[in-house]
Amino acid sequence: MIICCYYALREDEILSKNQAGRYGLVHLPPRWHQLIQEAINLREIRHGSSYRSKVSRAGN
Numbered sequence: 915m916i917i918c919c920y921y922a923l924r925e926d927e928i929l930s931k932n933q934a935g936r937y938g939l940v941h942l943p944p945r946w947h948q949l950i951q952e953a954i955n956l957r958e959i960r961h962g963s964s965y966r967s968k969v970s971r972a973g974n
Contacts, residue, residue: 917931917934917935917937917938917942917950918930918931918934920934920938921934921937921938931953931957932954932957932958935951935953935954935957936954938950939951949971952971
């Protein structure tokens, strides 16, 4: 996740991908929240996508 780099540059600290994703849900604009949550879900092996299809996910 690019959010790991974003967090490291802003906070001068390293986080796991999931931790950085949660940081992104708090600190990035809402338009990115669905995509960030999708990445967290995929990393945590949760079933079911928050998108209707892979095509709609790619378009986000």
